[in-house]
Amino acid sequence: MSDNTVNRLARLRQRMSETGTDLVAVGPSSHMQWLLGLNPHGDERPVMALVTIDNAGVLMPKLNAEAARAQCGSIPFYEWSDADGPQVALTTLLNKLDINRPGLNVVIDEMMRADFAFFLLDQFETPIHRFTQDTVGRLRAEKDAEEHRLLRECARLNDSAFELAFASLRTGMSENDVKSILVDHYHNHGAESAFCIVGFGANSAFPHHHTGTDVLHPEMAVLIDSGCRLNGYPSDMTRCAWYGDMPDPRFTKTADIIETALQTALKVVEPGRACSEIDEAARSVIAASGYGAAFPHRTGHGLGVDVHEPPYITASNNQPLAIGNVFSIEPGIYLTDSFGIRLEDIVYLGPSGPEILSDLSRGVLQITPRY
Helix, strand or coil: CCHHHHHHHHHHHHHHHHHCCCEEEECCCHHHHHHHCCCCCCCCCCCEEEECCCCEEEEEEHHHHHHHHHHCCCCCEEEECCCCCCHHHHHHHHHHHCCCCCCCEEEECCCCCHHHHHHHHCCCCCCEEECCCCCHHHHHHCCCHHHHHHHHHHHHHHHHHHHHHHHCCCCCCEHHHHHHHHHHHHHHCCCEEEEEEEEEHHHHHCCCCCCCCCECCCCEEEEEEEEEEECCEECCEEEEEEECCCCCHHHHHHHHHHHHHHHHHHHCCCCCCEHHHHHHHHHHHHHHCCCHHHCCCCCEEECCCCCCEEEEECCCCCCECCCCCEEEECCEEEECCCEEEECEEEEEEECCEEEECCCCCCCCEEECCCC
């Protein structure tokens, strides 16, 4: 069993004790990957890891057991074949865990298939169930030193990819051409693309634009929102530029508003602050500028094993920030048929305050057209 698995199981069991939790069940999701280092094949065959205060086991299709055991051979597998079905294996596992009693307090992986979850809950009499927010979810949100290092390393690789992409801009390039530059850079440095948005001109006004074949011309806005995955952890960043000699005055003004909004939000990041307060700090700047309706999304999201995970920096989330949280601050203003500007950095909340993981300037570039 790896040191990470030993440590994370110990931390989970401590949280289970504190929250009165009898059983935690995680499916073939990022929760299982984080907790056990196990990322099994996922399909309609039930697979789940079950953890109690003093025991653990994995319900595993025999078809996938050998490959999964190579990832995590220290947790016992309770295997089942297609010919027999999973019921006997699950019953055997539950008997081993010794939790067949009424009124169990069960935590269910919110990313688990519903049929898996119901299959498990149907084994119990009057179970009480909830999702992982105060157990696995909370632990994942409070990154340890190694996770902090890995996230920072991935962010720095993303920095160099963005520098290359902006330096490579040429009239006549397509959005897909720029995406290829980023993806190739990731691959050449041992990473893979996690996602990539490149928006030229009016396309930058769509926060989730699908990168396509549109071509770059002088006097256009350029937005790049991209991230890679390195050593199991992702990056995420957004930067903008004006490709041309004469930036639209509204573009320059909007860029200044967005930078002010981001800095204002950053100033209130501290342990105990509600996520909603960070959102409000950024949103109030944009609203005061008259562009409140042009900022339609949350101010940020957590980053860890997943690109999007808790804590969510939104007006409706009053969860307090904690040391170890990693999340984006990414205010934006989107002017339909003209341009959009979003600036995004990933913040690690450490004992001495917030740390931006990227080293790349947020300054909005003005790039003289190149041919």
